[in-house]
Amino acid sequence: MKLLSFFLITLLLFQFCSTKRVKPSVDANFKTEQMPSQESWNSTVTFSDSGKIKAILWAGHLTKFDEKRETFMDENIKVDFFDSQQIKTTTLTSKKGRVDESTNNLFAIDSVVVFNDSVTIKTDEMMWRNKDRKIISDKFVTVTSPKEKIEGYGFESDQSLKNYVIYNITYVTRPDSIR
Numbered sequence: 001m002k003l004l005s006f007f008l009i010t011l012l013l014f015q016f017c018s019t020k021r022v023k024p025s026v027d028a029n030f031k032t033e034q035m036p037s038q039e040s041w042n043s044t045v046t047f048s049d050s051g052k053i054k055a056i057l058w059a060g061h062l063t064k065f066d067e068k069r070e071t072f073m074d075e076n077i078k079v080d081f082f083d084s085q086q087i088k089t090t091t092l093t094s095k096k097g098r099v100d101e102s103t104n105n106l107f108a109i110d111s112v113v114v115f116n117d118s119v120t121i122k123t124d125e126m127m128w129r130n131k132d133r134k135i136i137s138d139k140f141v142t143v144t145s146p147k148e149k150i151e152g153y154g155f156e157s158d159q160s161l162k163n164y165v166i167y168n169i170t171y172v173t174r175p176d177s178i179r
């Protein structure tokens with residue numbers, strides 16, 4: 001009886017099998033280079049050289065594209081920069097950004113704020129150049145320190161914000177001039 005039941009069930013299963021092969025449809029408009037090779041959420045990336053930390057980046061969402069050699073970031077970007085003694089000197093925040101993997105340059109985009117203990121810089125776009133650890137921008141910037149507030153177009157600084165230049169100054173004020 002068990003053998004007959006097994007035989008009937010097996011026969012029923014084979015009845016639903018088919019030799020016809022079904023091919024899935026393929027979207028011809030789909031481009032693989034538009035797909036990231038890696039994607040990550042709540043990520044931490046450490047930039048180092050010879051075992052010494054240069055910067056630590058946090059991002060809510062990362063998408064890495066191997067063919068373009070770029071990583072795009074969004075959702076709460078934060079970067080801490082470190083000096084040669086591996087002491088945190090500066091913090092950068094922005095809404096979006098990208099890293100050029102051929103140079104390891106970081107491009108911060110939208111609501112960029114860079115600050116240390118005494119200086120705060122605000123702008124729309126800024127780049128951290130990896131090879132010389134410089135922070136640069138050609139956009140409108142506002143630099144606020146205990147001594148002054150300066151606005152202008154174009155900015156360059158060391159990553160610790162100790163030595164900075166604003167190229168096209170449009171506004172300067174000092175705390176003692178407001179009184």
